[in-house]
Amino acid sequence: MSQRIVPTVKRKQIIELSESGRRMDGRTLTDYREITIQTGLVEKAEGSAMVSIGGTKVVAGIKFEVGDPFPDIPNEGVMQVGAEFVPFASPEFEPGKPDEVAVELARVVDRGLRESKVLDTTKLCLIPGKKVWIVHVDVYILDHCGNLIDTAALAALSAMLSASMPEACVDGDTVRLTGRRIPMPITDIPINVTLAKIGNKLFVDPSFEEEEVLDCRFSVAFKENGMLCAIQKGESGYITPEEVLRAVEIAKDKSQEIRKKVVESLKLKSDKVGES
Amino acid sequence: MSQRIVPTVKRKQIIELSESGRRMDGRTLTDYREITIQTGLVEKAEGSAMVSIGGTKVVAGIKFEVGDPFPDIPNEGVMQVGAEFVPFASPEFEPGKPDEVAVELARVVDRGLRESKVLDTTKLCLIPGKKVWIVHVDVYILDHCGNLIDTAALAALSAMLSASMPEACVDGDTVRLTGRRIPMPITDIPINVTLAKIGNKLFVDPSFEEEEVLDCRFSVAFKENGMLCAIQKGESGYITPEEVLRAVEIAKDKSQEIRKKVVESLKLKSDKVGES
Amino acid sequence: MSQRIVPTVKRKQIIELSESGRRMDGRTLTDYREITIQTGLVEKAEGSAMVSIGGTKVVAGIKFEVGDPFPDIPNEGVMQVGAEFVPFASPEFEPGKPDEVAVELARVVDRGLRESKVLDTTKLCLIPGKKVWIVHVDVYILDHCGNLIDTAALAALSAMLSASMPEACVDGDTVRLTGRRIPMPITDIPINVTLAKIGNKLFVDPSFEEEEVLDCRFSVAFKENGMLCAIQKGESGYITPEEVLRAVEIAKDKSQEIRKKVVESLKLKSDKVGES
Amino acid sequence: MSESKIERLISEDGIRCDGRRLDEIRPIKFQLGVLKNTDGSAYVEWGRTKILVGVMGPRESHPKHLALSDKARVEAYYRMASFSVEEWKSPAPSRREVELSKVIREALEPAIFVEFFPRTSIDIFIEVLQADGSTRCASISAASLALVDAGIPMRDLVASIAVGKVEGKLVLDVQDKEDKAGESDMPMAYMPSKNAVTLLQMDGQITHDEFLQSIELLKKGCIEVYKKQKEAIESHFKSAVSNGEEA
Amino acid sequence: MSESKIERLISEDGIRCDGRRLDEIRPIKFQLGVLKNTDGSAYVEWGRTKILVGVMGPRESHPKHLALSDKARVEAYYRMASFSVEEWKSPAPSRREVELSKVIREALEPAIFVEFFPRTSIDIFIEVLQADGSTRCASISAASLALVDAGIPMRDLVASIAVGKVEGKLVLDVQDKEDKAGESDMPMAYMPSKNAVTLLQMDGQITHDEFLQSIELLKKGCIEVYKKQKEAIESHFKSAVSNGEEA
């Protein structure tokens, strides 16, 4: 398992094909595979989404609980992002093994959501300095066919956008839930786009077989207003500064495409986001 | 160690002998091995018992501490059952290895005690919603010669029946111990009976060598009033519904026999239990 | 790694040389290697020290935090000593492996500091029974060339002696830091001295190669007033009672030498300690 | 809890809070072949309970010293997603998940021809996406189908269901609300063609008579589940054939 | 703690709170061969301290790369039952248990002819059922007997005892109450026939003179324990012979 023979022949094939702008599965270099977003599967969660990009499938769920704020931001809610690799998602995932790949995934998804301020955590304070909402965002990797980061980020985002939160009523030092649900304080729709560098070409949304032969991975997240809100280069190869600039250009276009898809799939009113 | 060769010859012997109603150690199919119950060995515990069934030996101890209630049952004490396999109890037990067998054992013992409501946890509340008694019931397997479940359940029960609890005095938000001891709120004497299915026969109180060749294990616990309060089928074989019914019939009789033994050993007054 | 061949030839050499009172590195049997003490390296810590004895190098840092007292000593601060073996300190240290050697080291250093009452923890109470200062004393082994105990103990002590603590202001149930720093309540300068028994000789401050061939290790700590405040025999050999007495005599002299060195290095005024 | 006392879970004319009769099972939807990276997989929606099962194997045991010389090593891993229950659940396996993994494995192993695959491992991974009662029954029933999907030869399907006692009455296929307010819960796993019980557990208090009735009710329920399992297999292989896939 | 200041632990005429003289040890009862699944075992009641020790080995080292080419690997595991102390103790090994396991192993290994059993392991499992002071001394002393019961050849028995300083006086064989209120605790393990100290620790504060007296007192105490160990062995093998068992 650890002895991954680099499939030299396949890499050659992929690079040759890319010269004419095509890929093994028929896509152009800038095509995403098919994206599907299904929300509401897990009714017991405050929000949930099952998202596929090609064969890669991720489920995300949002749970709220009342908890303690961090001492240095006493008046803000807390968002916690976790990522679990379900062992049936890939023969390489082993049960119960804490994995740096899962940690990196969780932290990249977390930064994409956090830095763009998807969730306005200042509106999640219940009793200043004492009780705030803890928002758990957990993604479970169900099928790994390449590009986990974009799929996981999209699942987490979709779960968040489709969620509603419990209404709480604060009386002195006690927090009581009214049983009613209120909208989430959502302020942005950040989209993460990942490219693989193979040879001197950039491949949008790499497939599993492309990931096996890539030089390195490059992910960048954009806010609705076009600002960059997270970057992560991954894997043990390098990329030139010029390629970085090119990757960012490509990703910016793709992020708009995908955001449109999200808005349509979730039937978001354009005024819902950004005004809460 | 993991390569347990199923001792086919021994299984054949055991089955043949069982045709005439006998077992390798001379017992009939419905005999228990000798049961001994010794209480009070650990004076620092609120209650303790060393119990042997044949060569199998288990020590159980009860400890009280003041703690927080579960949020969903704020006015009840908490009973926590743990099981530890001391490595000298069997060459197969390894130090520090968390083990599904120990977890199952703890949970089966726990259900036997909990579902029969041995302990009236509603009487273990100190400050409603804030402070309750946490009752730790821990069993340590000292020698494993077969039938751990019944031995562990009996040790836990005997420790509980022989225990007294600290008297507490509540003053506002503080709990103070008076230093005096009061009786435990005991309401039942549930008895667990385990049978092994080997071939088409049922063996009460299986020995270690019988366990090595069994098809499956079947355990059932009875309350004093004859109601069933826990069932657990174990191991990777099957049992027919008809055998299940037969097992329950046999176990019911045996449970009364053992309860009598418990009452005698602990010199319980018949009115002590069930009236607290 | 676990198959350490006892270097019989080297042991013979060391013993032969010791007959004439000398050691492989030219020292006499009662010489320490060069000791250097550098404090203040880590400005973010309340106190810190980098200490070398020969090639052995240890860094120690002190951190204060507000926390809960132990229930049985509600009016005293808490001192916690930890020891980490940084894997670059020795080819034998593995990352993340919890190790009985590190645990023993931390506990021996802890006892040396605690039993001599270096720190007057009764002066570290903020709100009796509720809030006290937790003092973390952590030593990191950076280079292991023998005699970890003395080096670690000296690093911990020097960090403590060079530390100042945050001034706190208690108002009802809240603790507020003034931002000012006040002296630590230091009451003693205990010194730990370790000897190795090899053959029938005692070697002060054993080097790494001496530790590889020793019979056993013997450590003893002395307070300023000459009282013994900790002893630890280590490793799987033995020592005679007569050798123990001899070791204690030697160690007493060495402890005074080293304490002088500490006082000079840290430029402590003689009246600073013992009068706070 | 206190409110559940007031709210009746069974009406005067024997209808349960979700509209079912006492011996009626919830809508169950099985689907085979739902994952791409497993050797076999299945998904089940059992009322609101939703579970994914993936099977890997027979494959080389890892680490090797765990291999058994005379049969395949079967392992089951029952895990609940953090958002599958009312309160957020830590991803670290609880003692309940450890025990359930064991009894689920023991419920399935008797159905597998393990002796055909010595020195290999068969791993059954169960992920509960939403838990609304009877998750162990749904897991076992779906895992049977995932094993079939993996092409692993089996003696029979294992069908599983639970009987509970609610407001003094025995009810088939307990959902979460009934389980929490109920007086007992008794899940069984059963291979109908072998008349073989491979899992039986009970919590709570029942009389000997209720026990006898429960066993009958459980057999009836398991056979209903069994039919649904068979239909799911049939429909899966039919669609596979019509799609020109290999079975 | 505050009350222990008021209550005197030693009377004017040198009698301790449990009636002992300053240099008197508690009643000690050793028993060999008390467990069925070990190679050797022993039980000790040392005042109210109660400890079971089981020895497994010499046996194959597991995992194999831990084996030593020139001698047996000796491991000791000192554990306290959750109910053995005043406050309930979590079963996870504390740092104290880890350190004690190490010093106990180092106290016993010098007594074992480890060079007779290269590539094997000897595991010493210690379970403290009740702790009332001097558990490490009682563990070492009982483990010596368990090793004898296992038939492992030894250079000598290891006997162990502690001296404490209580209200300014040195006392032999400290029990829990004295330990907690006392000014120091100094346990030693000793092989009398070899004049070999295999464990020596000290907590607290003592003068150099008190240290010298302590060593003498410890030697005396260890020899008393040693006698009791020998009696226990004798009585064990006598009864074994009279029962027609093999020694």
Next chain:
Amino acid sequence: MSESKIERLISEDGIRCDGRRLDEIRPIKFQLGVLKNTDGSAYVEWGRTKILVGVMGPRESHPKHLALSDKARVEAYYRMASFSVEEWKSPAPSRREVELSKVIREALEPAIFVEFFPRTSIDIFIEVLQADGSTRCASISAASLALVDAGIPMRDLVASIAVGKVEGKLVLDVQDKEDKAGESDMPMAYMPSKNAVTLLQMDGQITHDEFLQSIELLKKGCIEVYKKQKEAIESHFKSAVSNGEEA
């Protein structure tokens, strides 16, 4: 936090709180060969950030099944001392330390001729003694030198630095105070002679223009660090030669 809003971090004439210009790096002091038990080591003081790096290897992989048949396995372990940050930090590795270990390894591996050492391991251990911003950049830059000190052949040195956005302005080499109050942080690792970016991360919000400017600023900064690395190597080998040591 609230006070940092009032206190200006950049003055009207573009001077930062520690006196630096916007594109000025802090004083950096590299030192090679500072540890005795490693194959190579380096120490860096980067402003108040202080880090020790030790390299072990190429050496046998352990356990063996982790070895790679075609190249060396490179591992990095980034750890922060408990006292290195404002609040005491538990020694258990945080998720941040795990991620940083991964990206640091990925930043260094492209520079190492890993194909020269199949079946071996190269372990890079990083201990942060004091963290005052840019610890990952300082770690990567120092680790390059430790690899050189270990005599491991490299394609180029990896130099690393971060750009931040503070009060709307891009600043080079962010220190802790600027990082916490700043709007973004963007560290890069770079091999100048290869024009190769081996690490690039970004937190926060920047416009596309700011991104372009940042990349330029990062290249400039990396080249400055690169010069200091070369000087440190030169001075190390010079002193080694003058001391008659082997390089």
